[in-house]
Amino acid sequence: MPAAPSLVPSQPLPADPSSILHEVFGYTAFRGQQQDIVDHVVAGGDALVLMPTGGGKSLCYQVPAIARHRAGRGVALVVSPLIALMHDQVGALEEAGVHASFLNSSLTSEDAQRIEREMMSGRLVMLYAAPERIATPRFLAQLDSLYERGLLSLFAIDEAHCVSQWGHDFREDYLSLNVLHERYPAVPRIALTATADDLTRADMIERLQLGEARVFISSFDRPNIRYSIVEKDNARAQLLRFIGDEHEGDAGIVYCQSRKKVDETAAWLVEEGVSALPYHAGLDAAVRKRNQDRFLREDSIVMVATVAFGMGIDKPDVRFVAHLDLPKNIEGYYQETGRAGRDGAAADAWMTYGLADVVNQRRMIDESPAGEEFKRGQRGKLDALLALAESHDCRRVRLLDYFGEPSQPCGNCDNCLSPPATWDATEAARKALSCIYRFHQNNGQRFGAGHLIDVLRGKVTDKVTQYRHESLSTFGIGADVAETQWRAVLRQLIALGYLRTEGEWNTLELTPTAREVLRGEVPMLLRRASDTPRSRGKGTRGKDTRGTTTGRTKERAPPIALDDAALARFGELKSWRAEVAREHNLPAFVVFHDATLAEMARAAPGTLDALSEISGVGTKKLEAYGKEILRVLAAAPAQ
Structure with missing residues (x-):
């Protein structure tokens, strides 16, 4: 085991987290438990964080990593399971002025060596790496050297439920992560996940040796998501009606159980005028990357996918997640539906299921080579999901109850809005x-x-x-x-x-x-049950004179109410953002979220100081884009 670092008393204390939040990310205040989590980790404590998708988990380790780096404590290692997630997170951090990078198989050997030199120098604030790389002797030797020099600031283990055999996405490589505590006990650790029942939480604590960690459990409620489950009766027609009536021109994800069904459904949606792309592990890697990049960078794309797609997808404006097949358990269902409405605007989680789904899921469990104890656990999880699907009371109450959170009927699920006859x-x-x-x-x-x-x-x-x-x-x-x-x-x-x-x-x-x-x-x-979706009055899909679907898309409404002049400014800002995103090869939301652009359009700031007060405008982005934004706002046509 490497020698523990000796931190000299003259080392500065970490920078104030609130000032980092405003300076780097452009936010004036933390949300929910973020402040307590950040303060605890900045001070060197271990933490297990359960926070719903879209709740701001990333800030819980990014702010402490920046604070501890500024205090001279080196690089934070972020364990991440997916290459796409690493790319997006690093791109967003670099845009915000934070020196971050990743090590994965997409790099050339020359690029990997350059990043390793940056890591070893202590100049890098955050390094993202997959769990399989972390366990290699070469990488551990590099961590040993950093640790002995006091240049390992933090370990952040994202998607930590992957360490548990009871979780919905178990990955064997995560089991090796206990080496981080055993080998580097003086480095604080934060493990984060969006979904874990009591059994999975206990497994995470044991396998990651987080027995002394403080546990933070945020509300699992996502009030902006409307949950609807319909009985399967011509699932394709039901899906098309749902998209056409509720989500014409919106970005969405459609989950299917098999690769074949993904390919067939995506091709069929395209024939019906929907801009759809397939994603599953059987596709060529270049095709998968191209499709994912299009989904992240373009509006109005519907991704049809297996569960191989989605973990860590940061796209904030996914307006719906649809399931054509029953997931395995509530954790998987919640994780997948949570990819809708990360921006806080209204979104839908829609699922159709039938008798064949129940039969297939039961058979897969029964025919699994796993032990009887594991099968019994999986049957129990499936039973909970089936109870949710068959329920005639509030979906959200049942969903939150599964995670141990009491609640009241939500008024925003299919059963609350239109109570079914029994x-x-x-x-x-x-x-x-x-x-x-x-x-x-x-x-x-x-x-x-x-x-x-x-x-x-x-x-x-x-x-x-x-x-x-x-x-x-x-x-x-x-x-x-x-x-x-x-x-x-x-x-x-x-x-x-x-x-x-x-x-x-x-x-x-x-x-x-x-x-x-x-x-x-x-x-x-x-x-x-009725399979008729509850419409928000968004209109229907466009038809040409022959009655065929044209695939016409609509202009997405801003996330806040704007008058005509502000709407014009919003449109100009979106066009400007699209040009910047293409130039930097980034998704548009990495430059600025829609909510930030809408607030700029509403407030119409005329000076850099006024622009800096807009939520989401950090110091680096103000320096990089401030004058251009003011120019766009001034030049926008008056309505």
Whole structure:
């Protein structure tokens, strides 16, 4: 183990975090728990931070890194799992005047060596690196040298849930990060994540050796996101209607379970006039990067992706996240939906799911090579997600309750806005299980959901005739229940563990607990769901004279109300920002967020001092762009 650094008493104290926040990032005050977290880490304490996506996690380690660097304590190492995230974060920091860089496989050997020299000199404020690089002997030797010279200021472990086998995105490389505490005990550590239930939190603390760390848990609520879950019935048509009615011309993400479905859905959306791109691990790396860059840099792109896409995506103006397939658990669902509305403006989390989704997720768990304890945990997580999907009360209350946060009905989810009708499905559930029991009595026959529903509804098909099921006592006993409602009953029975599916054909099997339902001991109140989205009145997709979709896009409204003159200034500022972003090869939001441009347009500052008071205008950006912004504002046409 390298010798601990000896920090001499004459070393200056870290700079005031509030002054850094204003000078570098242009903000006048911290939000929520940011101040307490920053002060704790600047003083040298370890921290575990749970904060929702868009809540400002990055500032919790960036401000302490800058403060400790200014006190002569060297470089902060930021552990990050994705190359794209590193690029965006470093680009934004450099724009703000903070010397930062990254080490990853996208660099040439010459560039990597140059960055290593910057790191070893202590001039670098922050270095982003992947966990697999950190564990290499060469990199650890470099950290040893920095540590012995007192030039390791901070370790920030982003997406820390990746260390837990109970988390939704376990990565084995994260397990090696305990070396940071064992080898460099005098360096403070901050681990951050947006999603973790109690089990995952405990795992993170144990595996990262954060037993002495202070735990900060912010509210998980994202009140600007509207949660809607609809029963799957022609999912493509439902998705197209949702995008057309609610999000014409908006940036969004559509998640699918398989790579094939991603490719097919993206191609279909393009045919329907939506600017869509695919993203999954099976694509060529250059194609993935090009598609991600377009998504970050252009407006109105819809990214169709597997869960391989999204972690660390900083794009603030994603207006919707749609799921065409059921995620594995609430943590994954929350992390993915949290990529919508990072700017605080209204956004949608929309999902369609059906019986096949439940069956597929159950099968994937059952067929996994993992141990039974792990499978049991995953079944419990899936059960919680299914309860959320099937609920007829407030979605947000259930979602927050999963993370241990009490709340009141939100008034901004589908169930709150349009409470669904419910029906007592207890007798229907008994009839379904009884029919399956009759199948088994008849020479052990097993059938899937489709045939079972045909028998229950008294539908004479070739298969019904072949197996003489019209003679069963259960034939036609459910003719008064619609097919969609029968599917809901079966979905709930599988979700609650009274039924399971078996084999390639997903035949239905009773479980030992099915007797409770058959005896009428389990009440089942189900929703009568509607798949009609609740419109915000944004209009419909454009149609040409032949009735085909044109893909016409709309001008996005500013995040605050502006009069006509201010709207004109806002438009001119956006055009100027686009030119700067192209010149610097950066996403537009890295230059300035829409909210900052809108405030400039509203206030119309005429001097640099007045411009410096706008939230989001730091010292470096004021120096770099201030005079140009004043010129654009002065030249904007009066309306």
